[in-house]
Amino acid sequence: MPMTPVPDVALAPVAYFPEKYFLENLAVRADGSVLITAVLQKELWIVPSTPPGSMAEPVLVHAFDHLITGVAEVEPDVFIVSVTDGYATHESHLVRIDLGGWTPGEPVAPEIVFTFDDRVRALNGSCLLGPGVLAVADCFDPGRIWRVDLGEGARSASARVWLEHDTMADDPDSEIASPPQPGVNGVRYSARIGYLYYTSTAQKVFMRVPVDPGTLDPAGGAEFVAAIDNADDFCVDEDAGFAYVTRHRANTLDRVPLKPRHGSEVRHLAGDPFDEVLVGPSSAVWGRSSGDYGRVMYVTTDGGTTAPPDGVFRKAALLRVVLSPRAES
Structure with missing residues (x-):
């Protein structure tokens, strides 16, 4: 069976941040504005919605006391942000931010709706498993994914280990000494698959x-899909059967099949x-306008x-990435 053709890709900056800003994760709001976590700066930003081809000026939402990593919308315009100083002190919290109105x-x-115990090393990516249920990556040794059950209005929470696996561990012997390269990093749930x-x-x-659709707990063990180095976060296209993975230190955006035994198709x-526009890509999410899914994504760098x-350091950026079928030659 022939491989799905690689699409044409158009990259366009939407907003710029200063040099040495580490944009980590993002969430697109219903109005098209984009929330962005700046991990080292300990800040949450918003980029207002703009027409394609135009630029926007980022606006600071809030400055935190600790590193800020994951962000997930858990109710309309209610977001849970992962705040962590895990590598240094193991102090990690989930923080509720209501942007309604x-x-x-x-x-x-x-x-602060939940404070983790000292088993947490450093929170990373997060995603919704179902209404009021989050999966949160804990990326340093031994590495694990936590399940977080949110209370009414996402004003309280409880947490337990969802899964541990050898592939979630960091690499203490990495050439990158401090901190080591994270283990489990980006997490995304595909309910349809x-x-x-x-x-x-x-x-x-x-x-x-595999996830049990009733309990939202694992229905089996972790399964290898593909080998990919320098991988950070990603978004998933259930219709096409691919993930689009940001390779942070390698400065590329890669397409990875969602099914095992297709690793050669990465x-x-x-x-x-090399493209100067795409330096240090860290996360990707689909836009929320009609027709965006599978076609228009936003990428942080x-x-x-x-x-x-x-x-050479470049400005950090929010990019709009458009995928379109490649014209036949």
Whole structure:
């Protein structure tokens, strides 16, 4: 069976951030604006919705006391943000931010809804498994995914280990000494396919776990899907059967099949040859306008904060990425 043709890819900056800003994760709101976590700066930002081809000015939402990583919308305009100082102190929280009726520039009132115990090393990506249920990656040794059950209005929570697996561990012997390369990093749940997918940066793999649709607990063990190095976060196209993975230090966006035994079909979509627009891509989500799913995604970059190509730092950015069928030659 022939492989699905690789699409044409158009990259366009939507907003720029200063050099050495580490944009980590993002969530697109219903109005098309984009929430972005800046992990090292400990800040949450919003980029207002703009027409395709135009630029926007980012607006600071809130500055935190600890590193900020994952962000997930758990109710309309209610977001849970992962705040962590795990590598240094193991202090990690889930913070509720309600943007209903909020106007950019106004203050917000973050609420800590859960504090993890000291088993957590460092929170990373997160996603919804179902209404009021989050999966949250804990990316340093031994590495695990937590299940978080939210209370009414997402104002309280309980948590337990959802799954541990060898592929979730970090690499203490990595050439990158401090902190080590994370293990389990990005997590995304595909309800239609029935699997939670995750990347492990240190172990250089893309994995999946079957999910019981009733309990939302694992229905089996972790399964190898494909080998991929430098993988960070990703988005999933259930219709096409692919994940689109940001390779952070390698400066590419790759297409990875969602089914095992198709690892040879992993392809670079952008960044090879090197493209200055795509330096340090860290996460990807689909837009929410009609027709965006499977076609228009938003990608964060750090401009080379963690691994500057040729020693040159660029501005961090939010990109709009459009996939379109490749014209036949």
